[in-house]
Amino acid sequence: MAGKAAVEALLRDRKLDRTLTSTLPDRLGEDAVSPLDTEALDRGLAGGLPRGHVSEVVGPSSSGRTSVAWAALAAATRRGESVALVDTFDRFDPPTAHACGMDLSKLLWVRGQAVSKTSGAIDPAWLPGVRAVTGPGTFIERVIDRAIKSLNLVVQSGVCMLVVIDLIDLPATALRRLPASTWFRVERAIEGSDTAVLILASMPVARSAGGRSIVMGDSPARGTTPGNECSAPGKPCSPPASVIWKGDHDRSRRLAGVASQAGITAARWAHAARVDVSTTVFNAV
Amino acid sequence: MFAALYAPSLPAAALVDVARAFTPRFEQLGSTALRNTALRNTALRNIVLLDASGLSRLFGSAQELGEHLRDALSKLSPGDSLPRVAIASTQTAATLLALGSPGLTVVMPGKEAIALAPLSVSVLDHFEKLSESAPQAPQAPQAPQAPEHGGWHHPRSTHQASRGKRRAPENRVLEILTKWGIRSLGALTELSGPEVHERLGERGALWQSLARGVDSRPMVPWVDEIPFEAALELEWPIEGLEPLSFVLARLLEPLAERLERADRGAAVLYTSLRLTSRTVFTRTLQLPAPMRDPKTLRTLILLDLESHPPDAPIDIVRVYIEPTPAKVLQWTLLERAQPAPEQVSTLIARLTALMGEGHVGSPQLVDTWRPGAFAMSDFRSRIDDQLKKVEGAIEKQSANRQSTIDQQSEISNLRSALRRFRFPIPTRVTVSEGRPVRVQTDRQGFTSGAIVQAAGPWRTSGNWWETPGPRQKSEPGSNAWDRDEWDVAMTDGTVYRLVVEREVGQWFLEGVID
Numbered sequence: 151m152a153g154k155a156a157v158e159a160l161l162r163d164r165k166l167d168r169t170l171t172s173t174l175p176d177r178l179g180e181d182a183v184s185p186l187d188t189e190a191l192d193r194g195l196a197g198g199l200p201r202g203h204v205s206e207v208v209g210p211s212s213s214g215r216t217s218v219a220w221a222a223l224a225a226a227t228r229r230g231e232s233v234a235l236v237d238t239f240d241r242f243d244p245p246t247a248h249a250c251g252m253d254l255s256k257l258l259w260v261r262g263q264a265v266s267k268t269s270g271a272i273d274p275a276w277l278p279g280v281r282a283v284t285g286p287g288t289f290i291e292r293v294i295d296r297a298i299k300s301l302n303l304v305v306q307s308g309v310c311m312l313v314v315i316d317l318i319d320l321p322a323t324a325l326r327r328l329p330a331s332t333w334f335r336v337e338r339a340i341e342g343s344d345t346a347v348l349i350l351a352s353m354p355v356a357r358s359a360g361g362r363s364i365v366m367g368d369s370p371a372r373g374t375t376p377g378n379e380c381s382a383p384g385k386p387c388s389p390p391a392s393v394i395w396k397g398d399h400d401r402s403r404r405l406a407g408v409a410s411q412a413g414i415t416a417a418r419w420a421h422a423a424r425v426d427v428s429t430t431v432f433n434a435v
Numbered sequence: 436m437f438a439a440l441y442a443p444s445l446p447a448a449a450l451v452d453v454a455r456a457f458t459p460r461f462e463q464l465g466s467t468a469l470r471n472t473a474l475r476n477t478a479l480r481n482i483v484l485l486d487a488s489g490l491s492r493l494f495g496s497a498q499e500l501g502e503h504l505r506d507a508l509s510k511l512s513p514g515d516s517l518p519r520v521a522i523a524s525t526q527t528a529a530t531l532l533a534l535g536s537p538g539l540t541v542v543m544p545g546k547e548a549i550a551l552a553p554l555s556v557s558v559l560d561h562f563e564k565l566s567e568s569a570p571q572a573p574q575a576p577q578a579p580q581a582p583e584h585g586g587w588h589h590p591r592s593t594h595q596a597s598r599g600k601r602r603a604p605e606n607r608v609l610e611i612l613t614k615w616g617i618r619s620l621g622a623l624t625e626l627s628g629p630e631v632h633e634r635l636g637e638r639g640a641l642w643q644s645l646a647r648g649v650d651s652r653p654m655v656p657w658v659d660e661i662p663f664e665a666a667l668e669l670e671w672p673i674e675g676l677e678p679l680s681f682v683l684a685r686l687l688e689p690l691a692e693r694l695e696r697a698d699r700g701a702a703v704l705y706t707s708l709r710l711t712s713r714t715v716f717t718r719t720l721q722l723p724a725p726m727r728d729p730k731t732l733r734t735l736i737l738l739d740l741e742s743h744p745p746d747a748p749i750d751i752v753r754v755y756i757e758p759t760p761a762k763v764l765q766w767t768l769l770e771r772a773q774p775a776p777e778q779v780s781t782l783i784a785r786l787t788a789l790m791g792e793g794h795v796g797s798p799q800l801v802d803t804w805r806p807g808a809f810a811m812s813d814f815r816s817r818i819d820d821q822l823k824k825v826e827g828a829i830e831k832q833s834a835n836r837q838s839t840i841d842q843q844s845e846i847s848n849l850r851s852a853l854r855r856f857r858f859p860i861p862t863r864v865t866v867s868e869g870r871p872v873r874v875q876t877d878r879q880g881f882t883s884g885a886i887v888q889a890a891g892p893w894r895t896s897g898n899w900w901e902t903p904g905p906r907q908k909s910e911p912g913s914n915a916w917d918r919d920e921w922d923v924a925m926t927d928g929t930v931y932r933l934v935v936e937r938e939v940g941q942w943f944l945e946g947v948i949d
Binding site (some may be wrong): 151184186189190191210211212213214215216217218219220223232240241242243244245246247248249251253254256257258259260261262264291296298300302303307308309318319321367382392393395397399400403405408409412426427429430431432 | 446510565718770776778779781785786789790793794795796797798799800806807808809811812814846847849850851852853855856857858872881882888915922924927928929930946947948949
């Protein structure tokens with residue numbers, strides 16, 4: 151320890167202490183981050199999503215991952231910033247997003263192809279006038295290729311302060327097949343700029359050196375415990391603790407929200423920050 | 436100082452040429468007011484107003500300037516109908532004198548009312564027809580209201596009313612003044628202003644101020660309207676966008692220079708391509724903000740043509756720009772820099788070329804209760820006005836207060852997001868005692884199995900009045916809906932929103948609460 155202290159003192163003397171983790175601020179400045187306007191998450195993120203970096207929010211279904219991404223978009227639009235959502239499979243729901251506090255006029259929505267997960271087939275009601283997804287590779291690969299190209303166009307233009315790419319319904323195999331250079335190129339495009347990029351996925355994809363990883367659904371109470379699974383209709387089983395209901399009777403019960411826990415990590419962080427996240431269904435308030 | 440030229444025998448274009456030889460600041464009176472009237476071809480059109488300020492150094496005194504103008508007009512119209520030239524310190528006085536006095540009239544500043552006094556009142560009627568600022572639908576003066584007599588009307592009043600209907604309304608003030616015995620402008624100015632206003636209304640008051648030579652509107656100088664258009668006939672037909680980009684650059688750069696000189700921006704961009712198949716291929720680009728950067732304009736045209744390519748080689752390229760006044764923005768150092776409109780337009784064009792029309796923009800809510808309804812609108816990076824900034828500051832303060840409240844707790848409260856399947860996924864649902872207990876779907880990646888908890892049904896319906904009749908299947912394009920919604924939790928914690936279409940009894944997976 152004495153040796154480490156001596157090295158650090160030497161580096162400070164020569165003004166080379168920028169590489170020391172001990173000099174990193176606990177909380178980044180307001181201009182350096184894009185806050186989510188929720189104190190607990192912002193505290194866990196050391197201020198918010200860092201600008202000029204790629205962050206990610208990942209987790210299983212109904213863990214609140216999309217709610218976190220929408221909260222970031224809503225907070226940015228409330229500040230008057232233009233934001234973008236690259237919606238690979240066209241899953242965005244504008245009325246719900248509006249209820250989440252998002253200013254839709256400031257949102258650039260890039261709608262991908264509405265396709266069912268891994269079905270490999272185009273939906274029959276595909277809008278007319280849209281160019282056919284043609285080119286090399288499988289159908290899913292071509293859809294992803296378009297989404298990544300759109301992401302690159304948006305981040306290179308510098309028009310939007312926060313860009314979210316939704317890769318949640320992407321099959322894990324397709325996600326793994328994306329070359330690492332894809333994300334290096336995005337990092338390079340936003341480096342030193344005011345733009346923050348957030349990847350929304352079901353599994354960890356990429357994060358730049360200064361970015362944050364928010365892993366949702368860390369709660370041990372999530373899901374059912376072994377031996378408590380319902381296998382047949384009518385068999386009693388206890389609901390997962392992560393889903394919050396209101397009302398005791400079948401006829402009066404309604405979905406109130408989902409409780410989850412977010413584990414936030416970043417490079418050079420010794421421990422992941424844990425934040426409890428609860429979401430409220432907007433028509434159940 | 437203003438000079439008015441009136442030459443009934445000369446064509447309007449000749450009069451404009453004479454005015455342009457003296458000053459670039461001139462206005463052809465009635466050029467727009469008379470466009471749609473029956474007076475289109477009358478001599479009233481041939482009156483031009485010049486801004487004579489500063490011309491004394493070139494042409495001498497006002498008298499000498501007037502003589503120069505008269506001589507220039509006389510050369511063009513040799514004959515008995517002499518042109519009329521009037522110079523006065525107000526444009527109204529100059530115009531009225533040109534309309535009412537023959538030959539050359541020069542009025543010293545402050546003497547306008549005296550010079551105008553002998554002119555006939557009918558000159559004002561002519562002047563009003565010329566002036567664009569005159570009321571388009573002149574209001575008839577408010578006659579004193581006679582007391583009601585239980586529906587009885589004096590035959591004379593009825594007769595007058597019918598006479599009034601037959602007459603043109605624009606002559607009413609002139610008719611009343613004539614009845615009062617007011618023949619000249621001098622007599623009109625001598626009347627009491629408030630009483631004229633009381634009896635003849637706004638129009639009467641306006642006529643009285645005009646009779647004194649007072650201007651009712653500023654001068655609007657003539658601006659040459661040269662169309663922002665360029666065309667190039669190619670020696671050899673071109674095929675493909677790359678050679679076309681060079682042609683477009685050659686056409687757009689001079690147009691952009693002209694736009695800059697005129698302080699204009701392009702609002703609409705028309706590209707017309709004559710093809711070797713003898714057809715004309717036209718594309719129209721509505722630009723979200725006025726812009727004149729030739730590179731941006733060229734990129735936008737090329738991206739549009741990339742999405743909608745012509746089906747034959749190109750013979751003639753024609754570009755037409757609809758100009759609009761350039762946008763003036765006052766930037767601030769205190770706000771984050773906004774992207775330039777050119778950047779936004781280029782980005783939208785590139786994204787549209789990649790994703791297809793209707794797939795890039797801002798979502799917009801529509802006035803309906805139909806679940807998931809929205810519309811797409813153009814994305815525009817707007818510059819907030821001051822009011823919005825204030826609202827934003829207030830919201831920020833309230834958000835800060837909320838943050839302070841949140842700081843007390845360790846839980847982050849968010850609103851639930853719904854990931855909606857744009858085309859709901861058909862599912863098989865087992866129902867027990869009226870409640871769904873099991874979900875089965877063929878699609879991979881979705882949880883199938885037992886439902887551990889369910890809430891519902893939330894029944895909604897709407898637009899049923901568009902359906903052809905009760906119990907009849909609605910048409911495919913109909914927006915009618917009649918369904919029950921269920922929120923169900925699966926064993927792995929996934930929360931789905933299920934809907935059952937009541938008309939057909941089919942269950943669908945509509946979305947995931949996430």
